Amino acid sequence: MPGSGDSRSPGNRGRATLGSVAARAGVSPQTVSNVLNAPHLVRSDTAERVRDAVRELGYRPHRAARQLRTRRSHVLGLRVEAAPGDGVFDRFLHALTDAAAERDYRIMLYTARGDEAEIAAYSELYDRWDLDGFVLTSTHPGDRRTSHLADRGIPCVTFGRPWDGSDHHPWVDVDGAAGTRAATDHLLAAGHRRIGFLGWPAGPGVGDDRMSGWQAALDAAEVPHGPVARCHNDLTEGRAAAAALLDAGPTALVCVSDVLGLAVLAELTERGLQAGTDVAVVGFDDTDVAQMAGLSSVHQPLVEVAGACVRLITRLIESPGGSVPPERELLTPTLVPRASSGAG
Amino acid sequence: MPGSGDSRSPGNRGRATLGSVAARAGVSPQTVSNVLNAPHLVRSDTAERVRDAVRELGYRPHRAARQLRTRRSHVLGLRVEAAPGDGVFDRFLHALTDAAAERDYRIMLYTARGDEAEIAAYSELYDRWDLDGFVLTSTHPGDRRTSHLADRGIPCVTFGRPWDGSDHHPWVDVDGAAGTRAATDHLLAAGHRRIGFLGWPAGPGVGDDRMSGWQAALDAAEVPHGPVARCHNDLTEGRAAAAALLDAGPTALVCVSDVLGLAVLAELTERGLQAGTDVAVVGFDDTDVAQMAGLSSVHQPLVEVAGACVRLITRLIESPGGSVPPERELLTPTLVPRASSGAG
């Protein structure tokens, strides 16, 4: 071995290639490739020699070349929404990026104005950028995105179950009903018997699901339903709804979101009442502000959600025929009790 | 032209390639490439014929192949932070994705535990994934990331100026001092003469910069400085600091962030005082919660910031020798007056 006779090619920023590693180890490029991708084909001492060369040269396979050959980019698409965040998306984004990296996948972002525009963007991202699949969020009744992707055989997974009962794609969701049920049980255990609910406007989807947990808990305990109010996810509307609710004299309120929970807190303060002692309040999502305001809240296990999303979609991508039955995963959130419901 | 005799290659999901377009237009693949990348080399009638073929076949160049040849991925890296978001990052993310798409660039995410881990991740992303450059956020004194990148000739741009006076990379920032100055001027114009400041712990960086704007406005108006308190960006700490500040009897408070602004609002409500009439309050960042709580705030022009980031880094990437002098851009935020400072 005379000196450091690297046979690296020019215009390559001096990076090692399969060829340079092969030369160093005294084998063919194909064998180096096999060591990395199909080790069982290679004799162990040869493999050892190749691995040494890989280490010495700091070789790392070049994605674009692999991608050109295999049509796999190891990149997943994720839409970033324009709508004001509820504080959940950031955390999901981070967890998803982490979970993907663990399996050697990356996340690429795109934006779109509405579902139709998103659908139009798929072909560009799939054909031209070779994205391996898409992670979709905020599923809603009448969502046409998943069926579009399914028709074209493009892998996807949704964070959020399909609300129209369709069944052609894997999904991961958090059991909102279980979350509000835990919150309600927590209040019942603390002795409350007049427990109201502040929710979103009626309609199939996340809002109704969360409300059903509150109902189920009360029914199971044979406690009559407390007052109910519904409004949009807005602090001002929430204040008005909270005022109406409080006039009905509940001792506790379960809220469909932290924003509405905070609205209740604000209304309580306005009335000179103390959250947690006079009226107990629980929110949903465990956002930063809830944390800061001491609002009890239901925490979504976003790290697990992200992990499951990546697991499900990579399984789909890496399945030979692409014909595995779609898996589902429904995760249970946990209650984080704080001062607003009498804790700590 | 007998029928639809597309000469598309197999294993290609039926996508058109340079070759199939060339065959259809009756020219060589190279000419098709020239039409798309160097139109001045091609006679106009030929170009027209090629463009027709492109349209008919729905041809779109394949990124991986181009990337393999040119070593340009048209992808920018962006780190997504674990830290609880201040509500600014989401909006920046969306704006950046949009701005990048406009120039045919995409954003790829990565995570890292600390700056050193991020530095370690660069080579993987740059060498293996061929990222064209990085957009860095949350610059801070003693930031070693930019010099590392500069040493290796890897393009980057930062959202946030370098706080150690270094000058080897382009950056975009929002003039925090101008923002607090506008806020203070707004309060002065409303007749306030005892204007306090609630800031972060002293030290070079964003916090001191924002405080300096408050000072400058008061000095220019020859009004004495009101009371000052400093604490971390936390609602609980903020409440205590706000209490101390209010005891000093200011008629208005400028806050370094919305979180601390909300802390002041909470403390005011506790005391039975009305924000906007009894004491005026202004926050910083114009987050969703500020909007909902009616907190006046300083709005960062994130769309412009993102646009500038993309413009600066693409200029760097696409400059032939890579040796353009680093540009800087300091954007001015705007005040959004709300009820908490007597508006609307």
Place this chain on the structure above:
DNA sequence: GTCCATCATTGGAACGTTCCAAGTACCGGC
């Protein structure tokens, strides 16, 4: 009509990887 310059187009190779089919060596059985 010859020569040179310019314009438009083309052919061949290369980027770094993986697929496929073809090799080579070894080994045991008969």
Place this chain on the structure above:
DNA sequence: GCCGGTACTTGGAACGTTCCAATGATGGAC
């Protein structure tokens, strides 16, 4: 000593694009 199999290794082509150098066509000057 030939045969067939198994274990390992390799050569050549291909993925779709761009770079580089070479080719052919056109036109004006002399």
